[in-house]
Amino acid sequence: MNIFKRKVKKTVLVCCGTGCLANNSFEIYKGLKKKIEDLAVNVKVRPVVKATGCNGLCEKGPIVTILPDDVFYCGVKVTDVDEIVENTVLNNKVIERLLYFDSAKGKKVRSHKQSEFYRKQLKIALRNIGQIDPGNIDDYIERGGYSALRKVLFKMSPKGVISEVERSGLRGRGGAGFPAGLKWRQCAEMDNFPKYVVCNGDEGDPGAFMDRSIMEGDPHSILEGILIGAYAVGSEKGFIYIRDEYSLAIKNMTKAIEKAAERGFLGQNIMGKGFSFDIEIVRGGGAFVCGESTALMASIEGRVGEPRIKYIHSTEKGLWGQPTVLNNVETWANIPVIINKGAGWFSRIGSKGSRGTKVFSLVGKVRNTGLIEVPMGITLREIIFDIGGGIIGSGKFKAVQTGGPSGGCIPESLLGLGVDFDSLNEVGAMMGSGGMIVMDENTCMVEVARYYLKFLSEESCGKCIPCREGIKRMLEILEDMCTGKGREEDIELLLEISETVKEASLCGLGKTAPNPVITTIKYFRDEYLAHIKDRRCPAGICRELTVYYIDRDVCRGCGLCRKGCPTEAISGEIGSRFTIDTSKCIKCGSCKEICRLNAVKVLGGAAE
Amino acid sequence: MFYTKTILNKYPKEQRYLLAVLQDIQKKYNYLPRGALIMVQEYFDVPLSKLYSMATFYKALSLKPKGKYIIRVCDGTACHIRGSALIIDEIHRLLNILPGDTTEDGNFSLETVNCLGSCALAPVMVINDKYYGNVTPALVRRILKEYGGVNCEHIQEKG
Ligand SMILES: Cc1cc2nc3c(=O)[nH]c(=O)nc-3n(C[C@H](O)[C@H](O)[C@H](O)COP(=O)(O)O)c2cc1C
Ligand code: SF4
Ligand code: SF4
Ligand code: FES
Ligand code: FES
Numbered sequence: 001m002n003i004f005k006r007k008v009k010k011t012v013l014v015c016c017g018t019g020c021l022a023n024n025s026f027e028i029y030k031g032l033k034k035k036i037e038d039l040a041v042n043v044k045v046r047p048v049v050k051a052t053g054c055n056g057l058c059e060k061g062p063i064v065t066i067l068p069d070d071v072f073y074c075g076v077k078v079t080d081v082d083e084i085v086e087n088t089v090l091n092n093k094v095i096e097r098l099l100y101f102d103s104a105k106g107k108k109v110r111s112h113k114q115s116e117f118y119r120k121q122l123k124i125a126l127r128n129i130g131q132i133d134p135g136n137i138d139d140y141i142e143r144g145g146y147s148a149l150r151k152v153l154f155k156m157s158p159k160g161v162i163s164e165v166e167r168s169g170l171r172g173r174g175g176a177g178f179p180a181g182l183k184w185r186q187c188a189e190m191d192n193f194p195k196y197v198v199c200n201g202d203e204g205d206p207g208a209f210m211d212r213s214i215m216e217g218d219p220h221s222i223l224e225g226i227l228i229g230a231y232a233v234g235s236e237k238g239f240i241y242i243r244d245e246y247s248l249a250i251k252n253m254t255k256a257i258e259k260a261a262e263r264g265f266l267g268q269n270i271m272g273k274g275f276s277f278d279i280e281i282v283r284g285g286g287a288f289v290c291g292e293s294t295a296l297m298a299s300i301e302g303r304v305g306e307p308r309i310k311y312i313h314s315t316e317k318g319l320w321g322q323p324t325v326l327n328n329v330e331t332w333a334n335i336p337v338i339i340n341k342g343a344g345w346f347s348r349i350g351s352k353g354s355r356g357t358k359v360f361s362l363v364g365k366v367r368n369t370g371l372i373e374v375p376m377g378i379t380l381r382e383i384i385f386d387i388g389g390g391i392i393g394s395g396k397f398k399a400v401q402t403g404g405p406s407g408g409c410i411p412e413s414l415l416g417l418g419v420d421f422d423s424l425n426e427v428g429a430m431m432g433s434g435g436m437i438v439m440d441e442n443t444c445m446v447e448v449a450r451y452y453l454k455f456l457s458e459e460s461c462g463k464c465i466p467c468r469e470g471i472k473r474m475l476e477i478l479e480d481m482c483t484g485k486g487r488e489e490d491i492e493l494l495l496e497i498s499e500t501v502k503e504a505s506l507c508g509l510g511k512t513a514p515n516p517v518i519t520t521i522k523y524f525r526d527e528y529l530a531h532i533k534d535r536r537c538p539a540g541i542c543r544e545l546t547v548y549y550i551d552r553d554v555c556r557g558c559g560l561c562r563k564g565c566p567t568e569a570i571s572g573e574i575g576s577r578f579t580i581d582t583s584k585c586i587k588c589g590s591c592k593e594i595c596r597l598n599a600v601k602v603l604g605g606a607a608e
Numbered sequence: 609m610f611y612t613k614t615i616l617n618k619y620p621k622e623q624r625y626l627l628a629v630l631q632d633i634q635k636k637y638n639y640l641p642r643g644a645l646i647m648v649q650e651y652f653d654v655p656l657s658k659l660y661s662m663a664t665f666y667k668a669l670s671l672k673p674k675g676k677y678i679i680r681v682c683d684g685t686a687c688h689i690r691g692s693a694l695i696i697d698e699i700h701r702l703l704n705i706l707p708g709d710t711t712e713d714g715n716f717s718l719e720t721v722n723c724l725g726s727c728a729l730a731p732v733m734v735i736n737d738k739y740y741g742n743v744t745p746a747l748v749r750r751i752l753k754e755y756g757g758v759n760c761e762h763i764q765e766k767g
Contacts, residue, residue, distance in 0.1 A: 017725075019725070019726045019728050019729060021739070022726050022729055022732070022739035022740075022741050023729070023741070059728035059729070061728075203723075204722065205722075205723070206683070206684035206685045206688070206722040206723050207684040207685030207686045207687075207688075207722075207723050207727060208684075208723060209723055209725035209726075209727065212725045213725070244631060244668045245668075245721065245724075246725075282627075282628070283627070283628060283631055283668075284668075285627055285631070285662075285665070285666030285667065285668045285669060286666055286667035286668035287665060287666055287667055288722070299627065300624065301623065301624050302622075302623040302624040302625060302626035302627050303623070304661055304662055304665045305665065305666075361686075361727060363685075363686035363727035363728065363730065364685070364686055364689055364690070364727075365689065365690075369686075369727060369728040370728055401685065404685070435685065437685045437686060437689065439689060443689050448689070451685070451688055455722075461665075564744075564746060566698060566744075566745035566746050566748075566749060586694070586697060586701075586745075588691070588694045588697075588698075588744075588745050589691070589694075590744060590745065590746065
């Protein structure tokens with residue numbers, strides 16, 4: 001066996017993140033593994049196939065990487081398995097067809113590292129994702145894992161750790177950007193025990209999945225971060241709160257905890273240095289408000305997750321009334337790197353008030369969707385056009401939404417903005433947890449505001465009247481607008497209610513709920529006016545205000561649109577002109593997407 | 609109620625395990641049967657009203673039985689702007705259920721979720737554990753047919 005092992009020259013990495021799994025990557029993984037095992041009988045090559053976490057380029061998945069040559073294949077199919085093994089693994093031949101096409105460069109590249117998508121990124125929190133098998137602790141250790149914990153236990157005092165984190169300038173990645181070191185210091189100064197450390201893996205933002213990917217793809221980096229934090233503040237017990245839907249994250253974190261305990265990184269007297277620590281996973285119940293720190297703690301205690309007033313910090317009285325430090329998944333994953341490379345190294349990355357990098361889930365109408373990690377201060381334009389590769393199809397950029405329901409929509413004129421906590425706040429948006437949703441001209445900004453308010457009205461815990469009733473009233477107004485019943489005074493009314501809800505709500509949910517409305521009014525008032533005055537939806541999204549029709553001058557009668565129509569609303573003879581029966585049309589837009597000649601048009605304003 | 613007993617026996621009688629127990633029961637039955645709730649009440653010695661308030665607060669918990677196939681349509685932002693509302697509409701048209709409902713024959717339940725982490729494939733839909741990406745109304749019809757969707761017989765494939 002050992003002879004074979006020494007001959008292992010290649011490693012085949014198969015992305016088994018959620019995105020790729022949805023595209024059958026597990027079958028590919030099994031196929032590759034089997035093929036290679038079968039061959040091992042007479043061929044003395046035994047590459048290791050690993051299931052890794054998300055690579056970030058999910059759109060192009062499933063992704064297979066072959067190391068050490070760093071050949072990067074995307075869009076792999078089960079039927080490609082044999083060819084990959086025979087050509088690339090055994091004979092070093094690259095399969096042109098499977099290489100990644102870098103649209104920024106206009107050509108295929110052999111390694112993903114040569115593409116624009118990766119070139120502008122800097123991976124700290126995502127350093128291991130896609131490179132290691134999350135189920136294998138040795139993979140993590142090989143890449144320097146648990147050396148920061150060792151360094152802390154053997155060489156640093158708890159106070160030293162805290163000042164290192166303080167000097168790094170790390171701010172919490174869960175949304176508000178509170179300095180992590182300061183939070184730790186506050187907790188460390190309390191002298192009642194026990195103390196708790198908590199990892200917030202609730203990730204309730206619709207359209208965000210970075211915490212999930214870290215938990216799935218590199219669970220040990222989070223554990224190591226938490227261990228270091230626990231040592232610094234003097235805690236012996238931690239909790240990781242993970243939303244229940246994230247079953248793979250729960251599975252991988254659970255396994256990581258077991259393995260770390262087996263190796264003596266968790267439990268009694270860790271590395272013989274007298275520090276003991278235990279950690280437990282708590283499954284969230286699927287309520288957005290439970291991501292809020294005080295609600296989350298209530299939920300861990302087995303109660304309904306309602307926020308409480310925060311004049312007493314959780315660092316003083318948190319879980320069960322004891323001093324508690326709560327940080328976000330990505331915050332924790334940064335810690336081991338800061339300890340290993342030093343506060344100086346970390347603080348040189350990023351912008352003045354926001355050090356380091358931020359992970360974003362770049363999604364929506366952008367070409368390269370996926371997870372990205374960039375230095376703070378990088379401009380929106382670089383993110384969307386260089387890394388993201390620009391807008392899908394022929395669409396034109398309209399806005400980018402950051403910060404989820406607490407955030408706002410940023411228009412084209414601000415694309416030069418350097419992204420960090422403070423700059424986003426200044427334009428009325430927010431960093432939030434890192435969802436970045438790109439919108440093009442086919443997105444209706446009024447409807448987007450309606451969407452977030454709908455979400456928030458369902459998620460408000462209902463404890464404060466301004467939040468419960470105010471959001472609902474705002475939602476009703478927006479619903480009216482989207483169905484052509486808007487009145488001119490409504491815009492001012494929306495802004496007025498926004499003020500009250502912001503001022504008078506107790507927790508962050510209510511306080512930030514009006515942001516999507518305020519920013520869309522601020523930057524896209526025209527669209528509101530079109531809905532109200534002209535009863536027209538310029539984007540063709542609000543159905544009552546939209547009519548689809550086929551331009552008879554352009555249509556050549558190919559009939560493609562008819563095939564795509566789910567309601568048989570389109571009729572016509574092949575070769576002649578086609579028409580849409582508006583009474584049957586559900587305005588799904590399939591026909592518009594399918595038509596190669598652009599003959600399907602949207603008529604805004606036909607409601608009159 | 610044998611399973612409920614087994615579940616309860618795994619957890620100490622401390623309030624903090626309440627949510628976990630309810631989630632386990634939910635997983636087993638796809639909802640929280642009243643009989644099970646009464647057992648939980650006795651085990652933890654908490655008022656039944658508290659269990660009901662948990663059951664209505666947390667989305668993962670349900671007091672209504674769920675169907676054999678649970679259709680979850682992602683309505684996270686990425687999916688929303690790529691047309692998840694049309695998917696929900698189409699399911700409504702075909703099965704005559706809205707999010708939160710179950711078909712009368714108990715075959716399908718429809719739910720919306722906030723993000724399945726596959727935004728690149730938006731819009732995304734999951735039936736039990738199987739993922740479907742880049743879903744269109746036409747694809748919904750085909751998929752539901754595979755699962756024997758109730759009202760699908762009268763809808764013909766065009767081609
Ligand atoms: C309504 C609401 C939902 C939140 N959801 C999350 C969440 O899902 N994940 C998260 O890390 N933080 C969330 N936060 C922020 C947390 O309250 C808290 O500030 C954060 O987890 C602290 O960690 P950090 O300092 O490392 O960012 C939410 C806040 C509010 C008000
Ligand atoms: S602001 Fe809204 S979500 Fe927050 S405590 Fe008040 S009612 Fe609940
Ligand atoms: S918009 Fe949809 S329903 Fe209407 S004609 Fe086109 S394909 Fe058919
Ligand atoms: S899941 Fe494979 S690249 Fe994202
Ligand atoms: S928003 Fe639907 S998968 Fe993320």
